[in-house]
Amino acid sequence: MKSGQVTIKDIAKELNISCSTVSRALKDFPGISPTTRKSVVELAKKYNYRPNAIALSLRNQKTNVIGVVIPETVHFFFSTVISGIEDAAMKEGYNVMICQSNEKYEREADSIDALMGARVDGLLVSISRETADLAHLKKVVDEGTPMVFFDRLVEGMNASSVIVDDYQGAYDAVEHLIKQGCKHIVHLSGPDNLIIARKRKEGYLSALEDYQIPFTEEYIVECRNGSEIEAEKAMSDLLKSSIKIDGVFANNDLAGLGAISAVKKAGKSIPKDIAIVGFSNWQFSSLINPGLSSISQPGYEMGCEAAKLILEEINAKEKGKSQIKILDTELIVRDSSKRLH
Amino acid sequence: MKSGQVTIKDIAKELNISCSTVSRALKDFPGISPTTRKSVVELAKKYNYRPNAIALSLRNQKTNVIGVVIPETVHFFFSTVISGIEDAAMKEGYNVMICQSNEKYEREADSIDALMGARVDGLLVSISRETADLAHLKKVVDEGTPMVFFDRLVEGMNASSVIVDDYQGAYDAVEHLIKQGCKHIVHLSGPDNLIIARKRKEGYLSALEDYQIPFTEEYIVECRNGSEIEAEKAMSDLLKSSIKIDGVFANNDLAGLGAISAVKKAGKSIPKDIAIVGFSNWQFSSLINPGLSSISQPGYEMGCEAAKLILEEINAKEKGKSQIKILDTELIVRDSSKRLH
DNA sequence: CTGAAAGCGCTTACAG
DNA sequence: CTGAAAGCGCTTACAG
Structure with a gap:
C-alpha cells in the first residue's frame, strides 16, 4: 500500500472505475448504481479516505477557513472570544486560523498577508495597540475579502464590528x-x-x-x-x-x-x-x-457574534451595509469597591 | 479590474507572456531577461500579488502547516505552549492550525480528522482528559503523518514527546x-x-x-x-x-x-x-x-521543543527513532507553604 | 530567454 | 449509469 493518505484516484484504480464515478458515489449523487456506490463507500472507509481539503479549496475557490488576527491569546478575555469564534464557525463547517500580533503593527501586517495568502474566506481582526496606519486593512477590503472587527473598533473603514459598550x-x-x-x-x-x-x-x-x-x-x-x-x-x-x-x-x-x-x-x-x-x-x-x-x-458572545457577522458577509451575494453590534457590559461589585453604607 | 486576489495568469495576460515566465520571474529563476523580470515584479507589486498558498500546497504536496490539538487554550499553561509552538514554527516558515478538544474524546478525534483533511504536514497533540482509546492517533501515524505529543504523554505509541518531569x-x-x-x-x-x-x-x-x-x-x-x-x-x-x-x-x-x-x-x-x-x-x-x-x-520552552521535534520529523527522509524530551520543573515557594523556621 | 504541457486532488458540465 | 475533459493556481521538466 502506498504511503500517505488515500485519494479518489487510488480508489478508482483499485475498483477499475473512473474518478468521476468515485467522486459521485462518495457524495450520494443521484444516478449511481447501488453496487458501485457500495463498493466505493466500503473501500473509502477501509482506507480511511478523507477528502483533500486543499484540493477542494482550489477547486471551489473557497477554503471554508476564517482567519483571526488577535493581539494575544494569553489574555483571558481574548481566549474566550476565540472559543466563541471557534464554536460558531465550526457549527457552520468552517475552520479557524489564528494569528497573534503580539500587539505589534508589523506582526499584524505579516499575519494578514499570511492569512490572505492562505485564501481565508474572511478575516476577523482586533487591531494591535501599535496600529495607527490602516493601509494593510484597507487593501484587504479593496480586494473583496470580507472583514469584521471585534473589540477594538476601527474608524474610517467600511467594515462591520462587534464591540462592547x-x-x-x-x-x-x-x-x-x-x-x-x-x-x-x-x-x-x-x-x-x-x-x-x-x-x-x-x-x-x-x-x-x-x-x-x-x-x-x-x-x-x-x-x-x-x-x-x-x-x-x-x-x-x-x-x-x-x-x-x-x-x-x-x-x-x-x-x-x-x-x-x-x-x-x-x-x-x-x-x-x-x-x-x-x-x-x-x-x-x-x-x-x-x-x-x-x-x-461578554467575550464568548462577542466571538459568536463576530463569527456570525463574517459568515453572513461571506455568504452574501453582494456587499451589504456594514453593521455595528454593541454588546452590553455588566458591573460586578467586589470587595475592592464595596464600602459599607 | 477583476475582484478577488490577482493570480499569475492575470499578470501573464496583462503582459502578454506565459505563466511559466511570470512564475520564474517572481522567484529569481536564472535565465530570465532583466526587462521581463522587472515588468513582472512591478506589476505584481502594483496588484499586491500574493502566491496562492492553496495552489502551492496542492502542487508541492506540502502545506507548511502544523496542526495542534490541545485540550483548552484558556489555560494559561497551554496558551504559553502555543506561543512557543507558533514562534518556533513561524521561524521556519510554517503556519499553525489549532483545534481545541475541550477535554472531550470525540472532539479530539474530529479535530484530528479535520487537520488530516487539511493535510497538515505534522501534528502536535496533547490528549484530552477523556482519551483512553488511541485508535484515532494510531491511524494517523500509520498513514505516515509525523506526530509529536506534548505535556500529556501517551504510552504504547511510536511517537516522540516533550514533557515535564x-x-x-x-x-x-x-x-x-x-x-x-x-x-x-x-x-x-x-x-x-x-x-x-x-x-x-x-x-x-x-x-x-x-x-x-x-x-x-x-x-x-x-x-x-x-x-x-x-x-x-x-x-x-x-x-x-x-x-x-x-x-x-x-x-x-x-x-x-x-x-x-x-x-x-x-x-x-x-x-x-x-x-x-x-x-x-x-x-x-x-x-x-x-x-x-x-x-x-516551562510552557513556552515546551512549545518550542515540540515544534522543533515535529519539524525535524517532517524534514527527515525516513522515520527516525522516536525521542522523548524531558524538561525540568522548578519549585516556587510562596506564602501558602512558607512556615517560619 | 521563453512557452506548452503535465500534474497535484477534486468536481461537474457535457456526452454517451 | 458512467467516463473523458476541463479547470482551480502554481511549478518544472522538456523543447525550442
Missing part, C-alpha cells in the same frame, strides 16, 4: 465609585490610539461631569502596555504626589491589580481609603485579595 | 511540604488515565516513603475535571472528616486555589495549620492571598 461600561464603573463616596477618582487609561481606550475615558469624564465632580488632567494617567507592573508604577508615583485620591478606575483588570498592589504597599486600605474598579472582569478577579470589582465583558 | 516536580513539592513539618499530606490528584497524573502521584508517594511518612489511601482524592470548584468541594469534605491534615499537594494550581478556599472557609490558617502547594505555576498564583506555592512548568 465601552463608554457605558466606564460610566457605570465611575458612577459606582461616586456612589460609594469617591470624589477624587484617578483613571488609569489605555493608549489613545485605541478607540476602546478613548471611549472608556469619555465614560469616565461624563460620569464625573454628570455628578459635578471637579476634574483636572492630573487624574488621567496613560498606561501604554496595560501591564500590571506599569500600572503599579504609575499608581505609586501618583500616591507619592500631592494629589488627593480616593478612587481608581482602571482601564483593564491587570492595571487594576497593579493599582491594588501599589495602594497596599503605600499602606492605605482598600476600599476604605481608596476604592478600585477594573475593566474586563478577568477570570480570577474574584480570587485576589481584595476581590477586584470590574466591568464584565 | 512530573514525577520529580511532585517529589519536590511534597519533599518541601515535609521539610516545612507536614506529616499528614493530602494529594488532590488528577484522573488516572493521564500519565502526568499518575507520575505526580508516584512522586508524592515516593517522597512520603523516602521520609518514612505513613500513608493511607484516604489521603488521595481524585479530582476528575481539575476545576477549582471540584477541588474546594473535595477538600471541604476531607476537612469535615476525621482525617488529620496539615498539608496539601494539589495536582494543579486551580485545585490548589480550591484547597485554599476550603481551608480558609474552615477557619484554619495557611500555612500554619495547613500548608499548600500546587502544580503548574499559573500566571497569577502570586497574586492571590496567600500566594500559592507551585511547581513551575
Whole structure:
C-alpha cells in the first residue's frame, strides 16, 4: 500500500472505475448504481479516505477557513472570544486560523498577508495597540475579502464590528465609585490610539461631569502596555504626589491589580481609603485579595457574534451595509469597591 | 479590474507572456531577461500579488502547516505552549492550525480528522482528559503523518514527546511540604488515565516513603475535571472528616486555589495549620492571598521543543527513532507553604 | 530567454 | 449509469 493518505484516484484504480464515478458515489449523487456506490463507500472507509481539503479549496475557490488576527491569546478575555469564534464557525463547517500580533503593527501586517495568502474566506481582526496606519486593512477590503472587527473598533473603514459598550461600561464603573463616596477618582487609561481606550475615558469624564465632580488632567494617567507592573508604577508615583485620591478606575483588570498592589504597599486600605474598579472582569478577579470589582465583558458572545457577522458577509451575494453590534457590559461589585453604607 | 486576489495568469495576460515566465520571474529563476523580470515584479507589486498558498500546497504536496490539538487554550499553561509552538514554527516558515478538544474524546478525534483533511504536514497533540482509546492517533501515524505529543504523554505509541518531569516536580513539592513539618499530606490528584497524573502521584508517594511518612489511601482524592470548584468541594469534605491534615499537594494550581478556599472557609490558617502547594505555576498564583506555592512548568520552552521535534520529523527522509524530551520543573515557594523556621 | 504541457486532488458540465 | 475533459493556481521538466 502506498504511503500517505488515500485519494479518489487510488480508489478508482483499485475498483477499475473512473474518478468521476468515485467522486459521485462518495457524495450520494443521484444516478449511481447501488453496487458501485457500495463498493466505493466500503473501500473509502477501509482506507480511511478523507477528502483533500486543499484540493477542494482550489477547486471551489473557497477554503471554508476564517482567519483571526488577535493581539494575544494569553489574555483571558481574548481566549474566550476565540472559543466563541471557534464554536460558531465550526457549527457552520468552517475552520479557524489564528494569528497573534503580539500587539505589534508589523506582526499584524505579516499575519494578514499570511492569512490572505492562505485564501481565508474572511478575516476577523482586533487591531494591535501599535496600529495607527490602516493601509494593510484597507487593501484587504479593496480586494473583496470580507472583514469584521471585534473589540477594538476601527474608524474610517467600511467594515462591520462587534464591540462592547465601552463608554457605558466606564460610566457605570465611575458612577459606582461616586456612589460609594469617591470624589477624587484617578483613571488609569489605555493608549489613545485605541478607540476602546478613548471611549472608556469619555465614560469616565461624563460620569464625573454628570455628578459635578471637579476634574483636572492630573487624574488621567496613560498606561501604554496595560501591564500590571506599569500600572503599579504609575499608581505609586501618583500616591507619592500631592494629589488627593480616593478612587481608581482602571482601564483593564491587570492595571487594576497593579493599582491594588501599589495602594497596599503605600499602606492605605482598600476600599476604605481608596476604592478600585477594573475593566474586563478577568477570570480570577474574584480570587485576589481584595476581590477586584470590574466591568464584565461578554467575550464568548462577542466571538459568536463576530463569527456570525463574517459568515453572513461571506455568504452574501453582494456587499451589504456594514453593521455595528454593541454588546452590553455588566458591573460586578467586589470587595475592592464595596464600602459599607 | 477583476475582484478577488490577482493570480499569475492575470499578470501573464496583462503582459502578454506565459505563466511559466511570470512564475520564474517572481522567484529569481536564472535565465530570465532583466526587462521581463522587472515588468513582472512591478506589476505584481502594483496588484499586491500574493502566491496562492492553496495552489502551492496542492502542487508541492506540502502545506507548511502544523496542526495542534490541545485540550483548552484558556489555560494559561497551554496558551504559553502555543506561543512557543507558533514562534518556533513561524521561524521556519510554517503556519499553525489549532483545534481545541475541550477535554472531550470525540472532539479530539474530529479535530484530528479535520487537520488530516487539511493535510497538515505534522501534528502536535496533547490528549484530552477523556482519551483512553488511541485508535484515532494510531491511524494517523500509520498513514505516515509525523506526530509529536506534548505535556500529556501517551504510552504504547511510536511517537516522540516533550514533557515535564512530573514525577520529580511532585517529589519536590511534597519533599518541601515535609521539610516545612507536614506529616499528614493530602494529594488532590488528577484522573488516572493521564500519565502526568499518575507520575505526580508516584512522586508524592515516593517522597512520603523516602521520609518514612505513613500513608493511607484516604489521603488521595481524585479530582476528575481539575476545576477549582471540584477541588474546594473535595477538600471541604476531607476537612469535615476525621482525617488529620496539615498539608496539601494539589495536582494543579486551580485545585490548589480550591484547597485554599476550603481551608480558609474552615477557619484554619495557611500555612500554619495547613500548608499548600500546587502544580503548574499559573500566571497569577502570586497574586492571590496567600500566594500559592507551585511547581513551575516551562510552557513556552515546551512549545518550542515540540515544534522543533515535529519539524525535524517532517524534514527527515525516513522515520527516525522516536525521542522523548524531558524538561525540568522548578519549585516556587510562596506564602501558602512558607512556615517560619 | 521563453512557452506548452503535465500534474497535484477534486468536481461537474457535457456526452454517451 | 458512467467516463473523458476541463479547470482551480502554481511549478518544472522538456523543447525550442
